[in-house]
Amino acid sequence: MSWEGITxxxxxxxxRSFTLxxxxxxxxxxxVSRQVNLIETRLASKLLNRTTRVVTPTDVGQQFYHQCRHILDQLEDAERFVSDQQLAPSGKLMVTAPVTYGERIIAPVINDFLAEHPRIEVRLNLTNQVLDLVQDNYDLAIRLGHLESSSLIARRLGNRTLYTCASPEYFxxxxxPEAVSDLNRHQCIAGTSAHWQFKVAGRVTTHRISNPRIRCNSGIGIRDAALKHLGIIQLPDYYVAEDIGNGALKAILATQQIDDDGIWAVYPQTRHVSTKVRLLIDYLIEHLYR
Structure with missing residues (x-):
């Protein structure tokens, strides 16, 4: 069997594109075109349907793709296994995380990790888009909150607490406010969603902020407005925990606060997880909230 053109x-x-x-x-x-043509000639079979806009596999091409993908996965696993036997882990890690959480929390920890592992490189992409880790060739993603069902492996890194708060001067x-309904009489500052979450009578409910004084799609901007006594906000702990701790903001409605949700490291499912990925996840678990 010839390997030429399989990749x-x-x-x-x-x-779905020769150019991409x-x-x-x-x-x-x-x-790329020449190598694919060689495979089709060698197999005497049309594997791809080509149009000016998109390339799709034929029925036999789709089956051939699955077989080839399986073989390449096994080859990559074998190469990773050999690489991981080195005394010092090395190579590149592709990582993605949400923008603000990545800037404030993840990036500093990864920088510390790199200081301890000089042969490892990281490409950190901060985006609020949920990327396809397999298609986009990412080793690891940091995700917040509820995870949708998928084939990805997930490890819990920690918890995220949602606070409703404002400055003492505002209060x-x-x-x-003593109850969720009291928010209707207050100046509230909303983010991308005007629906705030609370736990009432043991059930998670949403409260709509019908006429926010400020609406802003930046958590940092919302926090700044609260610090300047402009109203009540609801944000995760990584925005406001320090402010609550030093008294600049005051948390309210503690008995109606929803349960903490998760902060996750997710990665594609393979038989052999690389040492680099495992080391980074273990480091994040150990150092994120020490």
Whole structure:
């Protein structure tokens, strides 16, 4: 069996484009096309349907792709196994995390991790989009809250607490809400969602902030407004925990606060998890909230 063209064929199917496949592999589009043509000639079978907009596998091409993908996965596992036997782990890690949580929490811990592992490189992409780890070639993603069902492996890194709070000066002037319904009489500052979460009578409920004084799609901007006594906010702990701790903000409605949800490290399911990924996850678990 010849291996020639297998990698190129798999990349074309996954990217649905010769151009994007070439970009992913770091070679020319002409070479990708030539290698795929060689496979089709060798097998005497049409594997791809080509149009000006998209490339899709034929029925036999789809089956061939699954077999090839399985073989390449096994080869990558074998290479990772050999690489992981080195005394010092090395190589590149592709990581993604939400923007603000990544800036404030994840990036500093990863920087400390890299200081301890000088042969490891990290490419950290901060985005609030939920990326396809397999298609986009990421080793690890940090995700917050409820996880949708998927084939990814998840390890819990810690918990996230949602606080409803404002400055003591605000409460001194306008009074302190004693119940969720009292929020209707207050200046509230909303983010991308105007629905705040609470736990009432043992059940999670939502309260709509119908006429927020400020609406802002930045947690940092919302926090700043609260610190300047402009109203009540609801944000996760990594925005406001320090402010609550030093008295700049005061948390309210503690008995209606929802249970903590999770902070997760997720990664593609393979038989052999690389030492680099395992080391980084263990480091995050140990150092995120020490």
């Amino acid at each position: 190129e064929f798999v990349a074309v199917v996954e990217q 496949a070439a970009k992913k592999l770091g070679i020319s589009t002409a070479k 001194s002037e306008y009074g302190t």
